[in-house]
Amino acid sequence: MKPESLVDPIVALAEDAGRAILEVYSTDFDVQEKQDDSPLTQADLASHRWIAAGLASLTPDIPVISEEEGLPGFEERRQWQRYWIVDPLDGTKEFVNRNGEFTVNIALVDDGRPILGVVHVPVQGKTYIGCEGAGAQRREGEAAPVPIRVAGAAAQPPRIVGSRSHRGASLDAFLTNVGEHDMVPMGSSLKFCVVAEGGADIYPRLGPTSEWDTAAAQAVVEQAGGSVVTLDGKPMKYNAKADILNPHFLVIGAADRDWLSLLPDSE
DSSP states (O other), X not given: OOGGGGHHHHHHHHHHHHHHHHHHHTSOOOOEEOTTSOEEOHHHHHHHHHHHHHHHHHOTTSOEEETTSOOOOHHHHTTOSEEEEEEEEEOHHHHHTTOSOOEEEEEEEETTEEEEEEEEETTTTEEEEEETTTEEEEEETTSOOEEOOOOSSOOSSOEEEEEXXXXXXXXXXXXXXXXSOEEEEEOTTHHHHHHXXXXXXXXXXXXXXXXXXXXXXXXXXXXXXXXXXXTTSOBOOSSOSSSOBOOOEXXXXXXXXXXXXXXXXXX
């Protein structure tokens, strides 16, 4: 099955999950805490149920990893050539804070690489798509899809997108090395999408993330002409180890500057 044939049904599935999220968003919802102290709401669970059922129907032979379901053991996962990885609600903190900056992330990974990614933004009604063989695009409502592309050259001063909820000394040191810059704070995998559509030049992530946080948006960035690299300059890979934590990474849109050279020495 070619990934292009899955784009429309996966977009529809992400939009359905987004509607389930918005039904909760409009209520006085409860917030629980997971074992890692991250927040969990009924919206996370409602979205997960939609997506799990949809993928089971659409591609019953392709296994699924979801943040809201138990992680299969690595001995099992390492046998998978192709699988789905899902974050039913990326940016739960943004959801709880009601700032709209949360997404539904669905990615198809093949041989450690995300080859199809759909990032849906329920509050904005936007969907970002990256698909090997079909490029990257943004869809809004009934309007025709708009092809997207990373910036050809860094702005002056460069535009750097960063997390609204997570910031640390390593990022501050990187920003010092960059010098004058415009900082664009944002939540969830929207940061990748802003780079993918040319609205920012780079997103440095020098803190913890998990593979379901990044896979879909990485596909969007890469198909838009950008790159997602670990701090040794290599493309970020998936399903290569027992845990599901990502190394630190850079999401690079404008490639006319040596961003890796600006990392603090400790990195």
